[in-house]
Amino acid sequence: MPESLWYKNAVFYEVYVRAFFDSDGDGNGDLNGLTQKLDYLQSLGVDCLWLLPIYPSPLKDDGYDISDYTGIHPDYGTLADFKNLLEAAHARHIRLIMDLVLNHSSDQHPWFQAARSDRNSPFRDYYVWSDSDKKYDQARIIFVDTEKSNWTWDEAAGQYFWHRFYSSQPDLNFDNPAVRAEFLRIMRFWLDLGVDGFRVDAVPYLFEREDTNCENLPETHAFLKEIRRYVDKNYPGRILLCEANQWPEDVRTYLGDGDEFQLAFHFPLMPRIFMGLRRADSVPIEWALTHTPSIPENCQWCTFLRNHDELTLEMVTEEERQWMWEQYAPEARMRLNLGIRRRLAPLLDNDPRKIGLAFSLLFTLPGSPIIYYGDEIGMGDDLQLPDRNGVRTPLQWDAGLNAGFSSARSIYSPVIGVAPYDPERVNVETSRSTNGSLWSRIQAMIAIRKSHPALCCGDLAWLDCGLPAVAAYLRRGSREHMLMVHNLSAVPQMIDCVLPEDFHGKIVDLLTSQAMGKTQGRLLLSIQPYEYRWLSIA
Numbered sequence: 001m002p003e004s005l006w007y008k009n010a011v012f013y014e015v016y017v018r019a020f021f022d023s024d025g026d027g028n029g030d031l032n033g034l035t036q037k038l039d040y041l042q043s044l045g046v047d048c049l050w051l052l053p054i055y056p057s058p059l060k061d062d063g064y065d066i067s068d069y070t071g072i073h074p075d076y077g078t079l080a081d082f083k084n085l086l087e088a089a090h091a092r093h094i095r096l097i098m099d100l101v102l103n104h105s106s107d108q109h110p111w112f113q114a115a116r117s118d119r120n121s122p123f124r125d126y127y128v129w130s131d132s133d134k135k136y137d138q139a140r141i142i143f144v145d146t147e148k149s150n151w152t153w154d155e156a157a158g159q160y161f162w163h164r165f166y167s168s169q170p171d172l173n174f175d176n177p178a179v180r181a182e183f184l185r186i187m188r189f190w191l192d193l194g195v196d197g198f199r200v201d202a203v204p205y206l207f208e209r210e211d212t213n214c215e216n217l218p219e220t221h222a223f224l225k226e227i228r229r230y231v232d233k234n235y236p237g238r239i240l241l242c243e244a245n246q247w248p249e250d251v252r253t254y255l256g257d258g259d260e261f262q263l264a265f266h267f268p269l270m271p272r273i274f275m276g277l278r279r280a281d282s283v284p285i286e287w288a289l290t291h292t293p294s295i296p297e298n299c300q301w302c303t304f305l306r307n308h309d310e311l312t313l314e315m316v317t318e319e320e321r322q323w324m325w326e327q328y329a330p331e332a333r334m335r336l337n338l339g340i341r342r343r344l345a346p347l348l349d350n351d352p353r354k355i356g357l358a359f360s361l362l363f364t365l366p367g368s369p370i371i372y373y374g375d376e377i378g379m380g381d382d383l384q385l386p387d388r389n390g391v392r393t394p395l396q397w398d399a400g401l402n403a404g405f406s407s408a409r410s411i412y413s414p415v416i417g418v419a420p421y422d423p424e425r426v427n428v429e430t431s432r433s434t435n436g437s438l439w440s441r442i443q444a445m446i447a448i449r450k451s452h453p454a455l456c457c458g459d460l461a462w463l464d465c466g467l468p469a470v471a472a473y474l475r476r477g478s479r480e481h482m483l484m485v486h487n488l489s490a491v492p493q494m495i496d497c498v499l500p501e502d503f504h505g506k507i508v509d510l511l512t513s514q515a516m517g518k519t520q521g522r523l524l525l526s527i528q529p530y531e532y533r534w535l536s537i538a
């Protein structure tokens with residue numbers, strides 16, 4: 001694969017810098033802290049870091065409310081620290097992408113301050129104003145738990161302003177060419193420093209049009225294509241990753257003809273992995289993939305289990321959502337907006353077999369996988385904390401003070417203190433040095449994935465073995481075929497099924513390196529509860 005397509009087979013790692021490592025003892029994780037821990041990420045096998053927003057911000061939405069797009073939040077360090085981080089990451093062959101928040105700024109951004117205080121300011125038209133709060137009434141409210149309307153009255157401005165998220169995040173007006181030009185300038189700033197691309201936040205909502213739901217509009221695609229042309233022309237090899245929480249056919253449009261985003265999160269697959277596991281039924285997972293349209297050769301899906309937000313249930317039916325809530329969030333405090341504010345390990349009953357199985361699906365289904373910091377050691381969450389803060393607690397490095405995260409007396413968030421997720425039981429040091437731990441299994445899976453390109457880019461086909469609880473699929477590569485088998489249930493399964501003709505040959509279990517004889521045209525296998533097997537057939 002040409003180097004310019006590196007993202008098609010990369011393992012991404014999502015970092016919340018504040019939670020990662022505090023280098024200066026002020027209680028907040030920082031850029032220098034992350035730099036100091038790059039060896040850790042390299043040893044896990046990470047290829048690319050995605051940093052949650054690190055810009056100056058009043059932090060009403062944890063940095064997704066930006067008040068200066070080309071600065072660094074003082075809690076995180078300086079631009080010099082950032083350059084140092086980038087250089088150190090690149091020296092370890094780790095790439096780095098940043099969050100680019102186009103749709104809205106903070107209400108503290110000087111653009112908004114100027115806009116609200118003077119109708120004649122050139123910045124007035126940077127935002128979307130109205131004398132009435134009835135415009136665009138077909139647009140849904142996203143943060144349903146906190147916002148009652150997408151319009152908020154601004155006393156100073158004497159008008160309503162439009163916002164798809166918190167009312168402290170006014171939407172920018174992309175009909176204004178000056179706003180579009182600002183973002184090319186902002187991108188240039190970071191790309192010139194050497195960043196490898198952007199995860200682009202909330203892309204469906206850039207434009208507003210009456211009598212539409214104001215999502216996925218043609219104008220939005222046109223602007224995103226313009227951004228892509230700009231990046232390709234001036235910074236070939238850098239990537240744009242699309243955050244569009246939409247159905248597969250709508251997300252697919254953001255890849256265009258290979259001329260919009262290179263990557264897009266696969267939102268519909270994620271909840272169906274959890275559904276499949278809880279129901280001991282592979283149908284939801286298979287459904288998500290069979291309803292995934294094919295994508296251009298230079299594009300890739302980004303698959304994930306969890307991230308810094310609630311586990312979103314927007315891409316399931318109403319009935320499925322109720323079922324997911326009953327199963328995975330039985331208490332009201334576990335729910336947020338249309339989702340579940342819990343981490344991976346608690347969702348999967350802290351059962352190492354289930355967690356390993358979920359990662360195995362992540363690493364073997366098509367797409368570039370993203371690991372959310374802390375999930376590689378099975379961290380827990382804190383339901384006492386509001387909003388999504390409970391899944392953003394300090395990374396537990398060891399069993400010492402503040403879990404080895406910081407030497408400060410007071411830190412930005414409590415460390416998870418309650419068994420079985422407390423730092424005595426869950427920490428990087430122990431997980432890394434224990435054979436068979438979650439961390440070790442993930443590390444091994446990543447290493448195997450890298451030396452078997454069929455896992456990244458081979459065609460996917462489902463193998464029907466007549467057992468609903470078994471997710472078995474084939475990945476056909478140019479040099480090697482692979483067969484992935486997952487037992488989604490709590491009981492052993494006996495598999496006996498016919499294999500396609502091109503799957504005849506010697507079987508090697510890649511996770512144990514054991515030869516298992518020849519297929520003789522069939523797969524005969526007994527598989528334990530929640531066990532997964534990665535078989536190479538050549």
Ligand code: NOJ
Nearest residue numbers: 061064101165201202309
């Ligand atoms: C999506 C981000 O993932 C989320 O954390 C944020 O609150 C919204 N976009 C608004 O920027």
